[in-house]
Amino acid sequence: MLRMIGGLQRPDSGEVLVAGHSLAQKTEKQLWPIRKGIGMLFQNGALLDSMTVLENVGLPLREHTDASEVSIRARIAEVLAAVGLEDVESLLPRELSGGMLRRVAFARAIVREPEILLCDEPFSGLDPLNVTRIEELLMQLNRDLGLTIVVTSHHMASSLRMADQMILLRDGGCAAGTPEEFAGSDDSIITEFLGEDGRSFLARRHELRDRNPS
Amino acid sequence: MTNAVAELGSRSTSLIEGLGRVANFGGGLLASLFRRPSRFGFFLSALFNTGVLSIALICLSGFTVGMVLGLQLYTTLSRFGAEEGLGAVVGLSLIRELGPVLTGLLVTGRAGSAITAEIGAMKATEQLDGLRMMAIDPMHFVAMPRALALTLSMPLLNALFITLSFAGAYAVGVTLQGLDGGVYLAGLENAVRFGEDVGQSLLKSLVFGLLLGLIATYKGHACAPDAAGVARATTSTVVTASVCILLADYVITALWGV
Amino acid sequence: MESHSTRDLGVGFFVLIGLGALAYLSLQVGGLELGGQERIVLRATFDDIGGLSVRAPVRVAGVKVGQVSSIDLDDELRAQVSLEVESDLGLSIDSSAAIRTAGLLGDQFIAVELGGEDAVLQDGEEFTFTESALSIDKLIGRFIHDAGVSN
Numbered sequence: 001m002l003r004m005i006g007g008l009q010r011p012d013s014g015e016v017l018v019a020g021h022s023l024a025q026k027t028e029k030q031l032w033p034i035r036k037g038i039g040m041l042f043q044n045g046a047l048l049d050s051m052t053v054l055e056n057v058g059l060p061l062r063e064h065t066d067a068s069e070v071s072i073r074a075r076i077a078e079v080l081a082a083v084g085l086e087d088v089e090s091l092l093p094r095e096l097s098g099g100m101l102r103r104v105a106f107a108r109a110i111v112r113e114p115e116i117l118l119c120d121e122p123f124s125g126l127d128p129l130n131v132t133r134i135e136e137l138l139m140q141l142n143r144d145l146g147l148t149i150v151v152t153s154h155h156m157a158s159s160l161r162m163a164d165q166m167i168l169l170r171d172g173g174c175a176a177g178t179p180e181e182f183a184g185s186d187d188s189i190i191t192e193f194l195g196e197d198g199r200s201f202l203a204r205r206h207e208l209r210d211r212n213p214s
Numbered sequence: 215m216t217n218a219v220a221e222l223g224s225r226s227t228s229l230i231e232g233l234g235r236v237a238n239f240g241g242g243l244l245a246s247l248f249r250r251p252s253r254f255g256f257f258l259s260a261l262f263n264t265g266v267l268s269i270a271l272i273c274l275s276g277f278t279v280g281m282v283l284g285l286q287l288y289t290t291l292s293r294f295g296a297e298e299g300l301g302a303v304v305g306l307s308l309i310r311e312l313g314p315v316l317t318g319l320l321v322t323g324r325a326g327s328a329i330t331a332e333i334g335a336m337k338a339t340e341q342l343d344g345l346r347m348m349a350i351d352p353m354h355f356v357a358m359p360r361a362l363a364l365t366l367s368m369p370l371l372n373a374l375f376i377t378l379s380f381a382g383a384y385a386v387g388v389t390l391q392g393l394d395g396g397v398y399l400a401g402l403e404n405a406v407r408f409g410e411d412v413g414q415s416l417l418k419s420l421v422f423g424l425l426l427g428l429i430a431t432y433k434g435h436a437c438a439p440d441a442a443g444v445a446r447a448t449t450s451t452v453v454t455a456s457v458c459i460l461l462a463d464y465v466i467t468a469l470w471g472v
Numbered sequence: 473m474e475s476h477s478t479r480d481l482g483v484g485f486f487v488l489i490g491l492g493a494l495a496y497l498s499l500q501v502g503g504l505e506l507g508g509q510e511r512i513v514l515r516a517t518f519d520d521i522g523g524l525s526v527r528a529p530v531r532v533a534g535v536k537v538g539q540v541s542s543i544d545l546d547d548e549l550r551a552q553v554s555l556e557v558e559s560d561l562g563l564s565i566d567s568s569a570a571i572r573t574a575g576l577l578g579d580q581f582i583a584v585e586l587g588g589e590d591a592v593l594q595d596g597e598e599f600t601f602t603e604s605a606l607s608i609d610k611l612i613g614r615f616i617h618d619a620g621v622s623n
Contacts, residue, residue, distance in 0.1 A: 008343055032349035046344030048336075050259075060348050255476065258483050265490070266482040305501065370490025377493040380501075406501045407527065415497075 002040070002118045002152055018116070036064060039109035041119040045101045047093040047108070053080075054089040057108045064112070079107040084133060099130040106134070110141065116148045117141065123155040131155065135162060156197035168193060180205060239353075239432045243361055246354040256355070260363035264325040268371055275320055276375035279312065280304070280382020288387050297393055301401025304383040309411045311463070313376040318422035318459040321364070321371060322452055326430040329360050330451040333434025334444035342435070357435060361427030368423030369416055376415070414470050421466060422459045429455045510559040512595035513541065516569040516582070521551045522605025523580045524571050530555050530582040537561060540582060555582060564589040570603035580605060 003009040004016050004023075016023040021034055047056045054076060061072045080088065083103040093101060102122065109117060119138070123131050135158050141147045153159050159166060160179045168175045168182070170189060175182075182190055183202040191198060283304055291297050333356060336342050342352045380402065387393040406412065430451050437447035521543065530538040538557030546552045555569070566587030573580050593599070 003343075008346060028346070028351070035347055035349040038347065040344070040347040042340045042344055044339055046340040048341055048344075049339070059350070063348070063350055258476070259479060261483050261486070262479045265486040269486060269489075309497065309501075367486075367490070370487065370494065373490055373493035373497055377496060403501050406497075408498050412498050412501070416494075 002120050002150065005038075005118060005150065036112070037114050038116045038118060039112065039114035041102075041105050041109045041117070041122055043121045043124060045093065045105035047101065047105055049093045051092075052089065053091050053093075053096070053104050056093070057104060057111055060108065060112045075111060076107075079111050080104070082110075083107050083137060098125050099127065102126065102130070102134070106137070110147075113145070114147070116150070119149065119151045119153075121152055121154070123153055123158055131158060138162060156194055157201070160194070160197060160201040235436065236428070236432050239435065240428050242353050243358055243428065243431065246351065246358045247362065249354065253355075253359070256359040257362060260329075260360045261367060263328065264321065264360075264363045265367035265370065268321060268324055268367070269374070271320060271324055272317060272371045272375050273378050275316065276378030277382040277385075279316060279375075280308070280379030280384075281386045282382075283308070283312070283379065284383030284386030284391075287383075288391050288393065297387075297391075298397050298401055300383070300387045300393055301398040301403075302405035304380065304387075305402040305406045306411060308376050308379045309406060309415045311467070313372050313379065314415050314418035314422060315459065315463050317368065317372040317375045317419060318426065318463075319456055320375075321368060321423075322426050322430075322455040322459065325364060325367075326426045326455050327448045327452050329364070329430040330434040330437075331444060331448045333357065333360075333431060334437040334447050337435065337437060338439040338441065338444055340439075352435070357431035361424075361431045364427035364430065365420065365423035368426070369419040372415060372419035410470075414466070417470075418463060418466050421462055425458050425462060426455045429458065511538065511556045512559045514555045514557060514563075514593055514595075514597060514599060516553050516555060516599040516602045517546060518551045518553060518571065518602050518604045520604040520607070521553065521580075522571055522573075522607055524553070524582070524605065525580075528579065528581050530557055530569075530584060532561065532563075532584045532586070537584075553582070559595070563593045565591045565593050565597070566600060567593065568601035568603060569599040571605040573606075 005018060018034055018038070023031065023034070026034075047053075048059070051059070054073075057076045057079065058072050061067055061075060065072075067075075076089070080086070083106050085100060085103055085107070088096065088100065088104065093104075096104065106122075109119075117138075122134055122138075126134070138149055138151070139162055142149050151159070151162070160183065163179050166177060166179055166182055168190060170193070175185075175187070175190060177185075179201065183194060183198045183205070185191065194201075284300065287303050288297060288300055291299055291303070333342075336356065342356065345352045345355055384395070384398060388395045388398055433447040433451045433454070437443045524540065524543065526540050526543060528540045529536045530540065538555055540553055541556040542554045544552045544554075553569075557563075563584060564587040566589045568585050568587070570583050570585065571580055572583045587601075
């Protein structure tokens, strides 16, 4: 799904529109302007393993902007701090832990201040501390920078907490709605998918509503 | 019966399809060569990996092949009382055929397979997709420096191989078997002509390098993005490139003689 | 960016020895001439060139001064050989060009013997005196024939 939004895969039928631009019939080169406004976080980070953190995070800047080395360095330090990492600039990807790797990839995805952020399973394999960290980061980016964020995830709790809109894809069909609609749904497939997280989410929402009847 | 024919048909179409994809890739590679100069550092690193790290292999193999050649030829030539021809025969056979072909095969095994594995691993870990999403052309960034490095290091490695082979043959013919050193060198230098022989050697090694560069990078790019796929692609590179080198050798030899 | 001194050093070394080997093969072994030597082309006509081939050496007093650049047939069906030689030799116009064999069964080459005149052969001029190749079988045939005749 994310690959289709990014134009890495073509749909068998139908159309993909990103920020009003159709991706149909576009060559790789033609997709570039669209992609420059998108940041993508891959499940395994997809950092270039022969380059250091510094070189990886700085890559989009060095390739696509004429910014000076100083300002690039500054920006890199900025985004690394935003994801809560310090002193990692000279490390190679293989020297990083799973959580750190994910966060460096995150930093790379946002370094050019994209309008859209695509995240492929950003929570998979992370410990609860890092999950919360990434969650807060995503919410903050969405709030402060108005970033449109598309996340694929199997982590129900985070999804319900963060999402404005949710889409469930299953067996060739899809269901869309707000988290409340999903949690309150009667559909057996949805309730099965949301499981315990769905129920506690709903319970908390009811609690909040009861406390603030206005 | 009809099944066999259908099988042949589908195999042929997929072969042509495959060739088409390779040609497409090759065209893109060539085009990216002439675009905005890519990072020189990548090219240097690739040159290091293919050239510098192959030096030991090439020199050792060259010297050994020279020794074997020296031994075999000396024995055979002395049957006809023509030992003095050792220099000439060694020189011509190495420069025209053995040098470029053996260097090509050795580099294919060493550097070609490594490059396919490297690019294949990048594909399997989505690094190539990552580049595409950053609006960076993986062909320009990853494949082109490596293909170029392969093409350009081949003639240099070829020259090294040949030079060391001469030394190996010298070691056997002169030092061991007692042929006069001056006669050996004189025979060598008189028989070899730049235009016909060294030129042919250069052309061959450049073409072999180009073929290997194309095949190794293509197979890395086109492999199935998992461990098994990478492994298959790596062996496929060695096999395909070796066959292509041998075929190209025949073609060039035939055309050059015309 | 990081320093890549090992890498750069390695590549530099590799390129150096590679080009060095290439230079050795081209210049020393292959006999490639780099610039310098000016050459002129002289012509010589022979009845029989024997086994002479293009690129055979041209020697004066045994020293190589050039090579055969082309061999053709002229209108009278004699062999027209073009010789490329160093321009500063100053070969007198009555010099002779002969086809000799190196050793008894070796390759054939052009041996130039100097004449006595002051005037020198210029670019494009032709040797007045030439000696065709001696073939062993003709010699033996003549010997046998002469021997037969005298009996």
